[in-house]
Amino acid sequence: MSPVSKERIAALRVAILAVLGQSASELFLRRIDTILEDCSAGKLTAAQTCEKVQKLVSLFIDEGKAREIGSRCAPIVMKETASEK
Numbered sequence: 001m002s003p004v005s006k007e008r009i010a011a012l013r014v015a016i017l018a019v020l021g022q023s024a025s026e027l028f029l030r031r032i033d034t035i036l037e038d039c040s041a042g043k044l045t046a047a048q049t050c051e052k053v054q055k056l057v058s059l060f061i062d063e064g065k066a067r068e069i070g071s072r073c074a075p076i077v078m079k080e081t082a083s084e085k
Contacts, residue, residue, distance in 0.1 A: 003042035004049070008080050012036060012046065015072040016053055019065050028060065046073075046080040 013036055020029075032053055039049040050073040058066035 004039050004046050004080055005083075006040065008046060008076055009036055009040045011076045012039075012049065012053075012073055015076065016069055019068045019072060020057070020061070023061055023065070028056075031056065046077045050074075050077050 013033075016032060017029075024032075035044070035049055035052050035056070038044045039046060044052065050070060053073075054066040054070050057069055
C-alpha cells in the first residue's frame with residue numbers, strides 16, 4: 001500500500017472539517033488527524049480512511065454528518081484510486 005498524496009490528505013481533512021464544523025471537540029479532531037496520519041504513512045488507503053472517519057463520526061456525533069462526509073470524500077477517494085492504476 002502506497003501513501004496517499006499530501007494534497008489528497010489535505011482535501012480529505014478540509015471536507016471532514018467542513019461537515020463537522022463546531023460540533024466536534026479538539027480531542028475528537030485529534031483522533032481524526034491520527035487517522036489521516038495513518039493514511040499519509042501508507043497504513044490505510046484513502047477509502048479505508050474515509051470509512052474509518054465515517055464510523056467514528058457516526059458513533060460519536062451524528063449519522064447524518066457521517067453520510068455527508070462520505071459523499072464529500074467520495075470524489076477524493078475516486079481520484080486517489082484512479083491515480084494508483
